[in-house]
Amino acid sequence: MTTITDVLRAKRLLAPYLPETPMWSYPVLDAVAGAEVCVKHENAQPTGAFKVRGGIVLLSRMTDRERGVVTASTGNHAQSLAYGARIFGAACTVVMPENPNPGKVAAVEALGARVVIAGESMVEAFEHARGLAEEHGFRLVSPGDEPDLLAGVGTLYLEILTRRPDLDAIFVPVGSGTGAAGASVVARALAPRCKVIAVQSAQAPAAHDSWQLGELVHRPMKTRIDGLATGSAFAIPQEVMRAGLDDFLLLDDDVIDQARRLMLTHAHTLAEGAGAAALAGVLARREEYAGKKVAVVCTGGNASPRELGM
Secondary structure (H helix, E strand, O other): OOOHHHHHHHHHHHOOOOOOOOEEEOHHHHHHHOOEEEEEEHHHOOOOEOOHHHHHHHHHHOOOHHHOEEEEOOOHHHHHHHHHHHHHOOOEEEEEOOOOOHHHHHHHHHOOOEEEEOOOOHHHHHHHHHHHHHHHOOEEOOOOOOHHHHHHHHHHHHHHHHHOOOOOEEEEEOOOOHHHHHHHHHHHHHOOOOEEEEEEEOOOOHHHHHHHHOOOOEOOOOOOOHHHOOOEOOHHHHHHHHHHOOEEEEEOHHHHHHHHHHHHHHHOOOOOHHHHHHHHHHHHOOOOOOOOEEEEEEOEOOOOHHHHOO
């Protein structure tokens, strides 16, 4: 299981490549939430999302980079791996399911990665990635079951709790679960009284249901929020979350969209849907956390044209 030592090691690896991201409170947002809300701006990362931390750590620790890496993703994980591969001179191939967002394809290709379109779903796309890895000798990278990814994204919670060890809770959006797992590891080590609360779309509840049942399950994926659109859970994040997560909320997409609009109007922040899910969690627990100090992670700002109403 990933430990705080792994996260501290990841912080040292990231230091030459990524500065600490800002964290601000906004009085008008605090008034709506009824709490002091610290917004961690991972939307300020060079790829627009927190996952770049994991991509850099994984590639920095890969001793046989000449193999190249291959993964399946439609968004932030793809850019994170492509960004890390560009830094360390490794080849990167990303498999996306059919009919991908052209903007996301362009973003990944601009980082020097190759995009392959295959499969009707992420499951089929990952199986195609597995075939490419076997055929060409690539390193197959899972979107969730990679300790280096978890340790990398855990560094953002290290930044939060180093600065604000007095927090009562951190709310974390969940797709693959690496973020919530990283938060659990850091909070247990640095601020054990700080609760870690996960938030997922009710229209894609695989991680929530797996955590609740204590076993990996698949669930229908009907959410329109790209960063939360996972139909199956990942073993490594689930193991960590079962040991350290305090609560797990399921919220409707419409509720998360309302929080996204609040991020824009009350925190001057263009967030993607997943980036607003943590705030939606705070608002859903407004009475419980009234007058308390909480942090929310704006995990990304890569809003799709659909989210922007374009």
